[in-house]
Amino acid sequence: MRSIAVLCFALAALPASAAADSLEEIFERANAAYFRGDYEGAAEGYRRLVELGVVDADVAFNLATAEARRGRYGAAAQFYERTLWLRPGDADAHRGLDAARTALGRRLAEASGEGEVDTAPPLSEALLGGVGRTTLAVVTLVTETLLFAVLLGLLFARREAVRLGLGIAAPLLAVVALVAGVGWALRAGVLEDGEPAVVVEPSTPLREGPDAHAEVRHHAREGQRAWVVDRERSWARVRVPDLGEGWVASEHVGLVRP
């Protein structure tokens, strides 16, 4: 009876172990393909890892780099953005993202004589720079706790000097807590309308409805930022800054967050 239980347990554990091994192997094979110059094979390997549920900044970075090497700068921008979401402040990813946008601009310029590159960072990025979500969350928590501790002290303190100090500290803490809290909310995307995404195909049509025959309103550039606000079958309703909303095929936009 005990042997059967052990056997069952081993069989149950087997798929997980095999999967862990295969992840390593896929990663190694993708790396080897990259160093051979087989960027398509490398990107395929890294993308397979993502499809298997790997949520890892290094894998996202490698996939972005492999896509960039094969000229798919929109997808590269998407996965560099994902790397930065998973690991805020990653210098390599920042560099790669800027390089991908520059390459997109040059390609556009070569094709149409002029190129417009979406280089303006999102609001949270512009306001907060390289400060990560975790840092902002911790600062918010600490200042909020201190603020209420100070208020509590004001209730019971009798000495004027102490009350004066607490009275000065309270508004300062409130301001810091508020700024950090708003920053945290921005970083976490609480204030965003929709899921952040990147257009990954050149000249992606924004249609009136979720249908291939629907009228085209605009064309979004590869690498442009977008927000997915709705989904229907294999279509996504996206909001693109300066262009407005429209329906695109789901495979033409890539989500930044896993």
Place this chain on the structure above:
Amino acid sequence: MTRTLVVLALALVTALASHADAQPAPSATVTMSVDRARVEAGDIVRLTAEARINGEANAGLALPDLSAFDVISRQVSTPFSLRFGFGGAQQVQSTIRHVLTLRARQVGRVTLTPAYVELGGRRFQSEPLTIDVGGAPGDPAPTDPRPTDLPPAQRVDGMQFDADGFLRTWVDEGEPYVGQQVTVTVYLYLARPLRGSPQITQEPTTDGFWVQDLLPPSRSLAPRQQTMGGRSFEVYLLRRFAAFPLSAGELTIGAPAIAVEQSGGIFGIFGGGGGDGTWTRTGQPVTVRVRELPDAGRPRGEPHVGALELAAELDRAQVATGDAVTLTVTASGRGALQQLRVPGPRGDGLEVLAPEVRDALATPDDVVGGTRTFRWLVVPERPGTYPIGPFEVPVFDPRAGTWSVARAPALTLLAAGNAATPEEEPASPRANAIAPGAPIVFGPVHTHSALSRTYVSWTSEPWFLALFALGPLSFLIGLLVLYARKRAARVDPRAAPKRAKRAAQRRLAAAKGHAAASEPRAFYAAIEKALKDVLEAKLARPVGSLTHPELRELCAERGMDEDLAGRLVDELEGCDFARFSAVGVSPAEMESCLGRARALLEGLDRFEPTRKDAP
């Protein structure tokens, strides 16, 4: 009776005289000690042998066999004293003390036989001593030519003998190969101990050599003894350096010169040899005949003389095209490593920058050695696989007279990706803008990953969010506590006097502390506050704005007996007065005030106001 006393006195004097005339047999106490019983080979140990002798002034102290040690220095002192005993007899007491500084030469346990003196056919001896000499087997053996060993006295090259003193230049190898280490030592021989610091006025010239000093910058001059020409000299080590001949032929190490000040008797041991109070000597030049390295079996390349090992490594084996890797080649061994050259890597498509060279030299046992490290930045300009190395240096062993090759195996560098020139590392993520026309570089990829399948941010965990409720919750609890207190005070009017009484007790305790600390102002302020708080709680109204007559009147109105009211107002007045003229208040007065305040509080506790006054 008188006659008896005289006889006794005579007998006593006779007995004492006969005792004084009798000479005691000579005797001695011999001791021998060392400052430590366990040393390492080459370490210094101090041996002290002492004999205290009674009755003999000319005895000699025999020391044990010290052949297992180098005798670095020896001090002998022989103080003695004469004592005259009763009746004019003299008693001699002398001490012989030998202090020797020894250096252990060989590993093992060395037993020193007892030191002794012989007096009147009798031997007086110390206890034997045992010294454990530690160290690795093969550590300095007695026959090893140790760095501080003196050159043989039989050879007189590199010197001009002088009975008072002279300089001697000694080389350990008269016919070295090109690049072989020649150890050059300059000694000062003096007939008497040196009591000043000699000044080297002329350093030995070393044209045609690469030179490395072997002595520390600061050290003390410790003499050793050597006999030359039948005369004993104190020998001082002045200079020692390793000289590596750079070319074949006859090379000369120039004569050194020295000056020693004689003034003030510091060095007044010679009658001549220098004028104006300065004793000077000039040494002799020494010529070595440098041999060419043998051609037989000589490998190609720039050789190293001595011993050498090579190691090579790359900081990364795979890089993106255009990225730089660091190639490090480390050469370690003996010989003139600072003269060593290792050719850098070469290859089509490889850009190799000028190397950074670092030396870490050491001179254990006066043999120059250490490591020399070469670091190259290597940039693959095209994708592909690049062999780096192997690195080889011919090595000639001058002792064995044989050639060999020091070798570091070849390495492989894999470069992948688009051809691109390396760009400057951006100072910050926002400084990544690529200049127009500049090449765009991606990668390289990261070769390590946790391959995590879940993205867990602890800031989104429930416990973290729950922490946010902690502050507001505490604040809310605080509010509730305050509310409950006020409510309790409203519901139970008797609670206020009770609380006031407890607070007053605390204030009295604090006042006692102020009294002990001689702080009268704080003391009286605490007393006044305690009394007023209790009174206000009893009367259920503030009394701080009332004058003392008004307060007395109010107390009377509320039914307080006249005595208590009077004492209370008097005490408050006293506190007021004392607070503003606290100088000179004695601890006894404060103690008395404390007692009165306690009595007043008891009175107020019993006091029940008859009616409330109008609000």
